[in-house]
Amino acid sequence: MKLENILISNAEKGHPRYLDTRIIDFGLSTVLLEGFYSKSKVGTVAFMPPEVLLLREHNQKMDVWALGIILCTMLTGHIPFVSLRSIEQTV
8 A cells, every 4th residue: 555546536516525535556465364474575665564675474464554654644745764865776
């Protein structure tokens, strides 16, 4: 999950406070049943929890981490834990 995969629109013109929110693009998603783990490393690095980056087992709790990164980015305007060095390496 990443910020670019959340769509927000004003669904009803008569209700300016009502927002229609959708999560899109589940292309790389997998279903993990309770008690099962994965070691796959897919997705956007800035939204990955440390377990995924270290190739350790992880479960659906990684979505909670990604949601935290999304909320922090929306509140501050900056993606946390991204260094200038990592930005220079992607350019």
